[in-house]
Amino acid sequence: MTARNTDTKEEIVRIGTALIKSHGYNAFSYADIAEKLQVRNAAIHYHFRGKEDLLSEIIDQYIESYTLLDKQLKAAGASATVVLEKFIERYSCLVDANSICIIGSIASDFNTLPESVKEKVKQLVGLVLKLVEQTLVAGKKTGEFTFSEVPKTQTLLVMTNLAAGVQLARITGKRDYDTIKKAIIRQLKKG
């Protein structure tokens, strides 16, 4: 038995994230993570004092991830169409994994979270909305997109279609999600 396993902490975050997206934040306990990781409950507490600290770290990692993505996209100079496709692809993967997006999952439990975590969620949502809006604006400039709503509004429409689309897919099946996905793209090209 190795006394030092450098990726246990990362694994906890990975499993915790998966559990939030598949079962919801208030539906899992440290015991669930411990069992999957084949460690004792206290090992999770060693890395994260409590569940809220774990959630906080998970959101931090999403913020980091989206900040990085933002930078990469700007540097790479990818077309708006490609960026949007990659973004939507994330949601399609969620549907295939019978999961929903972390923001939608947390939104359901929002009123049960401490203020510090709520603030971080706000930050994350702001970041994602900014990223999508910038992509829509860029695409409009190049003529890739032709929507008629102001960018912020179009962003809200796309985001809500996607977020609730994956939720709906869980209940009524993937076909409804696919219908929504195609409509989003259509709307951006002839709105």
Place this chain on the structure above:
Amino acid sequence: MTARNTDTKEEIVRIGTALIKSHGYNAFSYADIAEKLQVRNAAIHYHFRGKEDLLSEIIDQYIESYTLLDKQLKAAGASATVVLEKFIERYSCLVDANSICIIGSIASDFNTLPESVKEKVKQLVGLVLKLVEQTLVAGKKTGEFTFSEVPKTQTLLVMTNLAAGVQLARITGKRDYDTIKKAIIRQLKKG
């Protein structure tokens, strides 16, 4: 102390429904309901064997409520615009109560529910989608609406905008919801 209070059962359903919409299904216990109702825990178990039975009843009542609404609307011959406005009004009220729609809330916890409840949720979602689609079709026929997507697709877009709109409003504030609400109506009138 009256040994028979005919509306305790209704009150349990009312409080349970409110808790699901504000805190999420997996975030409340019978103790929360018991405290609010000023009865003992076992009183809740008397009316509903377990939490799943309560959830089942709550969904049944939504199904009944929407079935009734459907009939009333057909009988009253209200204009599609009015029906849609009333429907949207339900979501606006949710935002004001810092709550989300029951379907969105349950979607987050969907994988933790027993198969029998999942089936009922499917039924409810089917009913709501049908109601909205019929309204959109009716409105198109009268010229009130002019959207270009097929009715089913437009229904999915409207529903996801609303469902995720109330979720987003919790995090970023009511203004984003209002923006979405106005855009939905605009899209139906010039899509």
Place this chain on the structure above:
DNA sequence: ATAAATACTTACTATTTAGTAAGTATTCCC
């Protein structure tokens, strides 16, 4: 007037959850 049904309460149990304290094994560093 009383038997049965209803709507609870008290009192309890078993399990899960969240968390802590103290100890142990390994590895890093000087």
Place this chain on the structure above:
DNA sequence: GGGAATACTTACTAAATAGTAAGTATTTAT
């Protein structure tokens, strides 16, 4: 090679959660 730090484990506790069994008060129906 001897701390110090790291990454755990064992072993516990306190509280919450879910649920049941048995009893009680009131109401309804006969």
